[in-house]
Amino acid sequence: MTTKTIGIVGLGRMGNGMAKSLLRKDFKVYGTDIGEAQCQAAREIGVNVVADIKALCAESSVIILSLPMAKHVQAVVKSKGGIIDCAQPKTLIIDTSTSEPEVTRALSIELNQLGHQLLDCPVSGGPAGAEAGTMVMLVGGERSSLERAHLYLDALSSQVVYMGKSGNGHAAKLINNLLCAAHLVTTAEAVALGTKTGLDAADLIAGLNAGSGRSAVSEVNFPRWILNQRFDSGFTMQLMRKDVRLAENMIDEMGLELPLSKQVAKIWSQSEESIPDQDDFNCIVKDAGLGE
Numbered sequence: 001m002t003t004k005t006i007g008i009v010g011l012g013r014m015g016n017g018m019a020k021s022l023l024r025k026d027f028k029v030y031g032t033d034i035g036e037a038q039c040q041a042a043r044e045i046g047v048n049v050v051a052d053i054k055a056l057c058a059e060s061s062v063i064i065l066s067l068p069m070a071k072h073v074q075a076v077v078k079s080k081g082g083i084i085d086c087a088q089p090k091t092l093i094i095d096t097s098t099s100e101p102e103v104t105r106a107l108s109i110e111l112n113q114l115g116h117q118l119l120d121c122p123v124s125g126g127p128a129g130a131e132a133g134t135m136v137m138l139v140g141g142e143r144s145s146l147e148r149a150h151l152y153l154d155a156l157s158s159q160v161v162y163m164g165k166s167g168n169g170h171a172a173k174l175i176n177n178l179l180c181a182a183h184l185v186t187t188a189e190a191v192a193l194g195t196k197t198g199l200d201a202a203d204l205i206a207g208l209n210a211g212s213g214r215s216a217v218s219e220v221n222f223p224r225w226i227l228n229q230r231f232d233s234g235f236t237m238q239l240m241r242k243d244v245r246l247a248e249n250m251i252d253e254m255g256l257e258l259p260l261s262k263q264v265a266k267i268w269s270q271s272e273e274s275i276p277d278q279d280d281f282n283c284i285v286k287d288a289g290l291g292e
Contacts, residue, residue: 017130140169
């Protein structure tokens with residue numbers, strides 16, 4: 001039977017935002033995190049914060065993961081005292097992390113053999129979308145698992161796109177982020193060209209958004225975080241560099257020659273020399289002379 005009780009592992013900005021959306025829709029939310037500041041922030045919004053994964057599993061058979069990398073997902077699922085050790089029968093795991101497709105597929109097989117279900121549900125929309133419940137989710141896994149998850153996904157998102165088998169959601173998300181990374185570079189270069197010719201950057205962006213050169217980066221990122229130099233989207237250079245690197249690995253594994261994508265990956269890799277990991281990912285435009 002589907003219940004409105006859910007657990008969250010990872011109470012950072014995304015996990016906290018998702019908790020707010022779930023609480024607003026009358027879910028009972030349990031959560032855990034290794035960071036005390038994150039736990040305290042979650043308590044303040046009404047999350048029932050518990051000490052560890054064992055305590056979380058005791059409260060819910062549906063668990064959201066909101067973690068930085070595949071290695072953290074693996075640790076939470078497989079380490080001593082992790083989900084495999086402590087889960088209730090037929091636990092459903094909803095992994096909203098941007099993870100590695102092959103890691104996800106291996107975990108899915110292992111969990112399925114134990115009677116559990118795993119969906120890869122990477123998200124777009126950032127902390128603001130998580131808090132508003134307007135994220136887009138690209139879902140990989142069994143359709144039966146997706147049907148079970150709909151109550152929770154509908155509370156968190158404005159759109160759920162089913163991508164097929166386990167790992168496909170994460171593969172699609174990496175491709176999406178590679179495009180986003182490319183659009184940031186190309187749009188920054190376009191604005192640099194425009195301002196050099198005497199155009200106002202905001203006017204140029206408005207013109208691009210009225211024409212065929214627009215993208216989500218020109219429509220959202222530039223007005224919201226770049227032109228005003230806020231650079232506070234909640235997604236870091238380190239995380240985007242990780243996603244671009246994983247997308248590049250996929251290209252190599254598929255034996256494809258994609259020169260533009262390779263150049264984008266090179267630009268993001270080289271940015272480590274000039275832009276710190278903890279800076280907002282939109283800061284990549286500074287390498288084109290914008291936002292200084």
